[in-house]
Amino acid sequence: MSGRYVRNKQVKLKNYVSTVLKETDMEVQSCDIILDLKEGSKDDVLVKNLYLSCDPYMRIRMSGQNISHSPPFKVGQVLEGFGVSKVVLSNNPCFKPGDYVSSWTMWEEYSVIAGGERLEVVDPSFAPLSYYLGALGMPGFTAYVGLFEILKPKGGETIFVSAASGAVGQMVGQLAREAGLFVVGSAGSKQKVDLLRNKLGYDAAFNYKEEDDLVSALRTHCPRGIDMYFENVGGKVLDAVLENMNSFGRIAVSGMISQYDTDKKDGVFNLYKIISRRITIQGFLQSDYVHLWPKFMELMTGYLNASKVVYFEDFAQGLDNAPNAFCRLMSGEKIGKQIITVAEDY
């Protein structure tokens, strides 16, 4: 042990959350750590975290219930999630100090990644580092898998995307547009709807909070009905979609964010419509499709290089603002992908 002492600020879960998440359900604490790797810690990597990803599934892990694919967070423990980091020290032949890596890391300044697991070197010259948490990361890949592996679009079909300017939704919309589909999105503010219409190339878009009758709104904006629905929100929107689905429609369920941050879940009442219309509803996780990652990266880097795809991010500065950033994700106040900048790269 020969490293220097540094402060390590951390974001911890303070208590399990059963209703609406508040900033005070998390707490930010600092401790001092020695910047070193234990002797004999084979393959471990010490990283400095630069960007952390705020993702809706993390809210489920805060409930204390074992209902996510990932186990519940524990009270008092540092939160865990996707990040982009810089290697400080490495006992792992695959990584050397100074490497930038996409990581499965902790919400803190410095993390030891045991065995270097789930680290992957990323190229900071190709795209902003934060893109590896979005367009070139899990959300982008979720969009790719849901669209091409689950929904399997045919040219000219109509796709509806909820949370359409979010981390995943904005990629679904753009990939769908490039695939020649009629693309309709909903979001929760005028600013987001403007983004959908003017920057993300949606053919039609509306603010679901301003519609008394979601069924009619969808009918208006999807004049040929809905062939595919990329489901990010659940609840009332799903019911309205079911009313507007065409025969042999497909629904890819990526998330149901409206159901995560509440103790009053919405019932879905129109499910019976899937019989006469022969609708398929499929839940999926991108992690089952990692074999497609190279294909995804090829497509997405091509689109980014050709400026065919853009990506919107919302940065919170510093771990002190992380609880607020995560609450903004859940309340829908952020615009685009919510990211926490832990440190500027130096």
Place this chain on the structure above:
Amino acid sequence: MSGRYVRNKQVKLKNYVSTVLKETDMEVQSCDIILDLKEGSKDDVLVKNLYLSCDPYMRIRMSGQNISHSPPFKVGQVLEGFGVSKVVLSNNPCFKPGDYVSSWTMWEEYSVIAGGERLEVVDPSFAPLSYYLGALGMPGFTAYVGLFEILKPKGGETIFVSAASGAVGQMVGQLAREAGLFVVGSAGSKQKVDLLRNKLGYDAAFNYKEEDDLVSALRTHCPRGIDMYFENVGGKVLDAVLENMNSFGRIAVSGMISQYDTDKKDGVFNLYKIISRRITIQGFLQSDYVHLWPKFMELMTGYLNASKVVYFEDFAQGLDNAPNAFCRLMSGEKIGKQIITVAEDY
């Protein structure tokens, strides 16, 4: 026109039904008709109806809303459905007087089938004629399609079937047993549950009306979880199933009878579970798979010949009892396939 006058008793829809169906929502009336085919009525066939099928989807057609695959019934019109009939007169070269046919016919004693459409000659020596409305008819084919085309079982998996002794359910259970699955069923009376356990070869069965906690009941009876669910009922049962589904589980939605005969639909609250467990829910209609009919008939006649499969039916005698029979279908009082015997064969 040279035929004789006969009485033609008919069952008509008296009014649209928005809550629980009553016998008085239908009415039985008689008129006199001439037993003849109009001159020049090319390909028409006049049949005497012997057996009529009571099917839950017909209840949806009584609501007046355009929500079934088939259009709503009209008030004052004779009900329409599957039947087994005997040809009386024929202008159609494919059918001759005396032929027994499975038919798409009307709830009356004599019907003219325009163009002989959807008539198919059936063999009364092979199986009881009523079987062509059940084991060898639409319900049997629905079971076959749902199990083999939608659920696609792998040996050793657990399948749960609701309405498990019903027209479709009893066939699903027996086909699943023959396919080497662990087969669990629910039904709404002790007598039905006895049937499931002792005659239909279910590995486990329970009376859902006697269970306060359906989630626990399913956990008990499906100790390895549920890989496949053949959905006939909807509502609360579906919610409890979602709690017990294994990863990569499949749900084939054939019907949701609990949601047809009520103005208070149940919400489904556990849909979000399909994400982390990667569950697929697929609505289907047997009519999309008619190309598989010969394969189905080959399998089913083989099973019936070898006495590997049995079939339970509940007969109501005469059209006067048809409204009561249909109400018994919806309330679950009948056991097995509900059939109306219009006339003994003579």
